[in-house]
Amino acid sequence: MTSLQLLGFGPGGWGALLLLGALITLAVTATALAIGAVLGALVASMKLSRNLPLAAIGHAYTTVFRGVPELLIIYLIYFGGSSAVTAIGQALGYEGFLGLPSFLAGALAVGIISGAYQAEVYRGAYLAIAPGELEAALAVGMSRRLRLRRIVMPQVIRFAIPGLGNVWQLSLKDSALISVTGLAELMRTSQVAAGSTRQYFLFYIVGGSLYLILTSLSDRIFRRAERQADRSQSVAMIGRG
Amino acid sequence: MDIAFLSQTMATLIKAVPTTLLLFSLSVFFGGLLALLIVWMRVSGNPLLSGFARGYIFVFRGSPLLIQMFLVFYGLGQFGVIRYSFLWPFLREPMVCAVLSLALCTAGYSAEIFRAGLRAVPTREIEAARAIGMSGFLLVRRILAPVAFRHALPAYSTEIVLMMKSTALASLVTVWEVTGVAQRLISQTYRTMEVFLCAALIYLVLNFLILQALALLEYALSKHRRAPSAAAGPLPR
Numbered sequence: 001m002t003s004l005q006l007l008g009f010g011p012g013g014w015g016a017l018l019l020l021g022a023l024i025t026l027a028v029t030a031t032a033l034a035i036g037a038v039l040g041a042l043v044a045s046m047k048l049s050r051n052l053p054l055a056a057i058g059h060a061y062t063t064v065f066r067g068v069p070e071l072l073i074i075y076l077i078y079f080g081g082s083s084a085v086t087a088i089g090q091a092l093g094y095e096g097f098l099g100l101p102s103f104l105a106g107a108l109a110v111g112i113i114s115g116a117y118q119a120e121v122y123r124g125a126y127l128a129i130a131p132g133e134l135e136a137a138l139a140v141g142m143s144r145r146l147r148l149r150r151i152v153m154p155q156v157i158r159f160a161i162p163g164l165g166n167v168w169q170l171s172l173k174d175s176a177l178i179s180v181t182g183l184a185e186l187m188r189t190s191q192v193a194a195g196s197t198r199q200y201f202l203f204y205i206v207g208g209s210l211y212l213i214l215t216s217l218s219d220r221i222f223r224r225a226e227r228q229a230d231r232s233q234s235v236a237m238i239g240r241g
Numbered sequence: 242m243d244i245a246f247l248s249q250t251m252a253t254l255i256k257a258v259p260t261t262l263l264l265f266s267l268s269v270f271f272g273g274l275l276a277l278l279i280v281w282m283r284v285s286g287n288p289l290l291s292g293f294a295r296g297y298i299f300v301f302r303g304s305p306l307l308i309q310m311f312l313v314f315y316g317l318g319q320f321g322v323i324r325y326s327f328l329w330p331f332l333r334e335p336m337v338c339a340v341l342s343l344a345l346c347t348a349g350y351s352a353e354i355f356r357a358g359l360r361a362v363p364t365r366e367i368e369a370a371r372a373i374g375m376s377g378f379l380l381v382r383r384i385l386a387p388v389a390f391r392h393a394l395p396a397y398s399t400e401i402v403l404m405m406k407s408t409a410l411a412s413l414v415t416v417w418e419v420t421g422v423a424q425r426l427i428s429q430t431y432r433t434m435e436v437f438l439c440a441a442l443i444y445l446v447l448n449f450l451i452l453q454a455l456a457l458l459e460y461a462l463s464k465h466r467r468a469p470s471a472a473a474g475p476l477p478r
Binding site: 063075179198207211216 | 311
């Protein structure tokens with residue numbers, strides 16, 4: 001078979017499976033980013049709080065999950081999660097080994113790592129809000145919740161977009177490590193295709209190129225979002241001039 | 242807590258630390274050298290060289306390290322040209338493949354960091370150096386390199402910590418460093434949490450030491466920023 005046939009969509013072609021793998025990579029990264037957003041917001045608010053034990057927990061979270069290899073965290077969630085599920089199964093009377101679904105384990109592991117990076121992004125974005133605006137909101141008698149909704153959230157989201165773009169790229173590349181759990185995402189599919197056809201070079205080049213397409217496309221999308229969010233700024237600048 | 246198991250695990254993992262450190266130091270060294278070459282090409286002003294450097298940076302920063310490592314480890318051996326060349330005895334070794342792909346990858350990231358450092362060198366300093374007749378290598382050695390390196394150091398420290406974490410991937414091409422040994426222990430004993438805690442502790446200590454050393458270097462290179470207050474004597478209270 002020629003390389004073109006191997007990569008094509010006909011019988012014996014790996015084209016469709018590789019594209020499916022790319023979609024699964026996108027899905028698992030998006031899920032991880034969502035999990036990370038929740039964890040990140042929580043950890044950022046802990047780190048910003050004046051409650052010392054809470055701040056210490058937040059600090060420990062970001063230190064550990066940014067300082068330990070991603071692969072080790074994936075092993076922790078995948079093997080640890082599976083033995084927890086097995087223990088629950090045994091308590092309910094089910095005998096034998098139960099595995100944590102690899103999509104869930106992978107999204108959770110990458111999400112926990114992404115949460116540590118997102119926490120720093122949100123913390124930086126919060127600190128970038130002009131203190132005068134928070135004081136002004138207090139002065140006109142806004143409640144805590146109203147202040148969060150009208151003043152804090154819109155600006156945190158705007159300031160956080162460039163940082164979130166970086167975290168997304170990081171998570172996209174980390175998601176390749178989920179292949180060790182057997183999830184058929186892009187890395188794993190390239191690996192299986194390479195192994196069963198003995199065309200290692202071809203399939204790793206093609207897999208790598210698909211990753212390059214994913215990273216450069218998403219870079220473009222984040223840049224557009226950044227411009228979109230900064231719209232009000234440029235109008236205000238022009239207006240002032 | 243099973244202290245006996247923990248200390249036994251720790252002892253097993255610590256035996257793998259030299260492998261991790263070897264991977265780390267070789268790839269930081271070769272990656273740094275390659276990054277200098279790429280930066281030189283990127284800022285050379287020659288469209289061909291700078292285009293190549295751009296492409297290199299795009300490819301190695303845009304794709305996962307794991308796929309690069311597998312490409313080197315499994316992909317290269319597929320070609321008879323390489324298998325029958327004098328390079329094969331080296332490229333057959335997992336350790337060499339791991340260091341090669343780690344160095345190639347970090348060179349892409351470091352090149353961008355060094356370039357940002359170069360851009361931070363004030364134009365007037367370069368003009369002043371040119372005006373008193375410095376050129377070429379002397380300009381690089383006395384003005385560009387020290388100032389740019391000082392500016393690039395904080396971002397480069399982050400990259401070095403990322404490198405330490407990336408050495409874990411070498412376990413997937415059968416180099417038995419700390420993460421690989423930890424994975425083997427987990428699948429033998431199923432005591433995930435205990436093994437994870439020991440391995441995490443090792444990496445956190447290593448990263449802490451590296452960051453301390455780099456902070457010390459940063460302090461040593463920032464004499465010019467502290468000098469004025471020291472020369473003026475103790476600050477008035």
